[in-house]
Amino acid sequence: MNGLGNDFLVWDARDEPLRLDADVIAKLGDRETGIGFDQMITVERSPSGGDAFMRIHNCDGTQVDACGNATRCVGRLLIEESGKDFATIETNAGLLHAFGSKTPRTITVDMGKPRLEWDQIPLAEEFADTRAIELQIGPIDEPILHTPAAVSMGNPHGIFWVDDIEAYDLSKVGPLLEHHPVFPESANISLAHVFAPNEIRVKVWERGVGLTEACGTAACAVAVAAARDSKAGRSSTIHLPGGPLQIEWRESDDHVLMTGPTEVEFEGEIDLETLQWSKTGPGDEVSVAGATE
Numbered sequence: 001m002n003g004l005g006n007d008f009l010v011w012d013a014r015d016e017p018l019r020l021d022a023d024v025i026a027k028l029g030d031r032e033t034g035i036g037f038d039q040m041i042t043v044e045r046s047p048s049g050g051d052a053f054m055r056i057h058n059c060d061g062t063q064v065d066a067c068g069n070a071t072r073c074v075g076r077l078l079i080e081e082s083g084k085d086f087a088t089i090e091t092n093a094g095l096l097h098a099f100g101s102k103t104p105r106t107i108t109v110d111m112g113k114p115r116l117e118w119d120q121i122p123l124a125e126e127f128a129d130t131r132a133i134e135l136q137i138g139p140i141d142e143p144i145l146h147t148p149a150a151v152s153m154g155n156p157h158g159i160f161w162v163d164d165i166e167a168y169d170l171s172k173v174g175p176l177l178e179h180h181p182v183f184p185e186s187a188n189i190s191l192a193h194v195f196a197p198n199e200i201r202v203k204v205w206e207r208g209v210g211l212t213e214a215c216g217t218a219a220c221a222v223a224v225a226a227a228r229d230s231k232a233g234r235s236s237t238i239h240l241p242g243g244p245l246q247i248e249w250r251e252s253d254d255h256v257l258m259t260g261p262t263e264v265e266f267e268g269e270i271d272l273e274t275l276q277w278s279k280t281g282p283g284d285e286v287s288v289a290g291a292t293e
């Protein structure tokens, strides 16, 4: 499946538990030799009353706690399965709620409250104000990038405000910033440019992945950071390379709501001995200019 091109291998492991070693996940995730994906998602039985538990691995095999776009994708599968218009999804970052119609492709997920204190993100040292933390790369008197905002959406994000997201080679600076010592658990790194009222262009270097077409939690983190800094209101459109996500940071309960499309690319089978895989079913039909492909 994918959400705006942020793509996932989604296993249904509710009946047969599945645990793969990190090196096997990394092999499957390799775009040259494996299936290729940003994250591997294992849908398991929920131990505490959700419709399912969602386990998340980045394509380098590391397990992480949050993935916004995958939550929308799993939400869609559970909603289609139950025929209801919502689903509850347990993650290591908390119980999340997904909403959509019964045949939904557009899904909203309530991602809960952002975490904004330095030790919740976490950062390596105390910062009273996480809207602009002390961090710079490049020459001391002429830094390339500096003073990012830091936000956790269940996973750590560093957000650099820039005038042109294309003016930086994120494939070069991304790895340096991802592993900067100020982020003890590493971080997802975004370049963000507010180009019109409540319209923000964003490019993301994902922790454990690299450059991505879209990142749901990064979109939420950027929208929250922009609202905190009065760069935007509490509802904004985040334009990622793969397309736009609508984000609302709701005033009444401080929760962040993310809305955007989901897509099933294909269904398949994998032989876990050989890691050979094959397609067993089609994905969504895509309608192009009135014709169905």
Ligand SMILES: N[C@@H](CCC[C@H](N)C(=O)O)C(=O)O
Pocket: 006, 038, 039, 058, 064, 065, 066, 067, 068, 069, 070, 155, 156, 188, 206, 207, 208, 209, 214, 215, 216, 217, 218
């Ligand atoms: N693509 C995701 C985020 C996946 C996890 C991230 N790389 C991390 O390590 O925290 C999203 O849509 O949020």
